[in-house]
Amino acid sequence: MITLDDVRSAAAVIAPHVVRTPLLPFGPGWLKPENLQPIGAFKLRGALNALARLENRSNGVVAYSSGNHAQAVAFAAHLHGVPAAIVMPDNTPTVKIEATKALGAEVFIVGITERVERAEALVAERGAALIPPFDHPDVIAGQGTIGLEILEDLPDVEAVIVPMSGGGLISGVATAVKALRPDVRVIGAEPALAADIAASLKAGSLIRWDPVERAQTVADALRDEPSALTWSHISKLVDDVITVTEDEILAAVAHLARRARLIAEPSGAVAVAAQAKFGGAGVGVVSGGNVDPALLARLLVA
Template sequence: MVATAMVTLDDIMAALDRIRDDVRVTPMQASPSLSQIAGGPVWLKCEYRQTTGAFKLRGATNAVARVGKVAGVTTASTGNHGRALAHAARARGIPAIICMSRLVPQNKLDAIAELGAEARIIGDSQDEAFLEAIRLQRDEGFALIPPFDHPDVIAGQGTLGLEILDQVPDAATIAIPLSGGGLLAGVAAAAKALRPDIRIVGISMQRGAAMAASLDAGHPVEIRELETLADSLGGGIGLKNRLTFPMVRDLMDDLILLSEDQIADGLRHLAQDGHRVEGAAAVCAGAVLSGRLRADDGPLVLILSGENIDPARHAAILQEAS
């Protein structure tokens, strides 16, 4: 029996009212090539075309709108949440310090700096960077807005679920890139509140998937971060995770973990169809290409979550297949 969601449909509807003037309604496109492979209709939710190039703007905007008077805002991020928080903070004239590990690609650091925020490099993992964000909250009066385990962030990401069902009302399955779980928790809470029979599938990488390891253990665990093409899916979920771990556990119907080659296959296939996305956004397509994700029971929606990949790295991956 599914537990009561900790972020409700009412929370998500309120978030939609709060952010609708600050975020885009992103396109939904059919994919004939993936539909043929999956055995049924496949739709691509092109969230990579969101302002700042990723879904993270939804949660960050909703959270920043609710912080009140603070010295600034801070977070730990693998890149996309930091960029979104920097954008949302600048829109409201609030200083932002984004704490990140040395594994974050340079293009994501540059994008944050261009938005007027400080990109502060701390340690070799997102968990280490998070300690600095906690210090800024404790010692300097910053509002800490985590990348996923926060009710306002989850509710903001959940607005994507409302959009998906508005665009594809008969969707049978939604496939969602899975890292800390904010996107999956929010989208699943919205979708299952409106359509309890809808299937939610999380997709992640085999290298350093913290949520998968935590689900296997039955509680949040620490893992070693490893370099992966799906770098935005890296990082821990936090040993004191309050929201996303139980929500993912209760609302997700299946989990698929991909090899680096399978992620690259997804990225290349999407590029051939005109979608230039990052590795984390390509995992759902990679799952279809691997034969592990199908559309036999009805329309399948794949969330293409972000586009923030280093152009040289993207070109090199495409070149590998030629």
């Protein structure tokens, strides 16, 4: 498992390249708007930390991702002058594919179940380094910097509410928060349609859901499942899970636009939907903002 020192070290490495996002008052709680990062999502933190720590990156980097990690690796690689090859599933929103290409990465589109295999093949062919979306200590430590910042700004916070999928974000955040303030509650948020972590915590062991089933949620960045590494953090550090319906997710996107002037993608609004059900004075992490403009337009006039 990663440590508070890993997270602090990541914070020093990534500070020059990420936005130090503020906490924004929102209802009885606050928002941590990670959609304001240059690529529109928190994923930049983990990718920057992982890439900066690679010993051999001369043959480039490879990543597989439903979108935001793709842009994060593409951005980090571009920053370090390293070629990036990104494998994306064929159900990725066009806006995320285009944004990844615009950052100078080479993009490979494959079926959703084939992406790991294809990424590993590219690594073998090119001698490149794989940067996994969540299953890596450096990625987890990078995401954990969000937890450090929340406690810096609000040492007396009651709860931190974090979306879960592969579990990299909540593993990092929970490590930082629980090391510094064990009394602060760390609450995961999941779409009910992809609530495998809620089911796993209830069962006491990691339960796998069919990827095709999980792919039904509108929260397209939350269709992954934990690895052994992230599950070991989640099972020890996460206090509770709040699951949300598809309607609650879309309502949170509209609410963020109208009341916080923030554009969130459905996945990025899942913790805010959970925050509304939590009711207390918690911080909800707005994890990403790369929404399909047509979807946002429909929600604004609904």
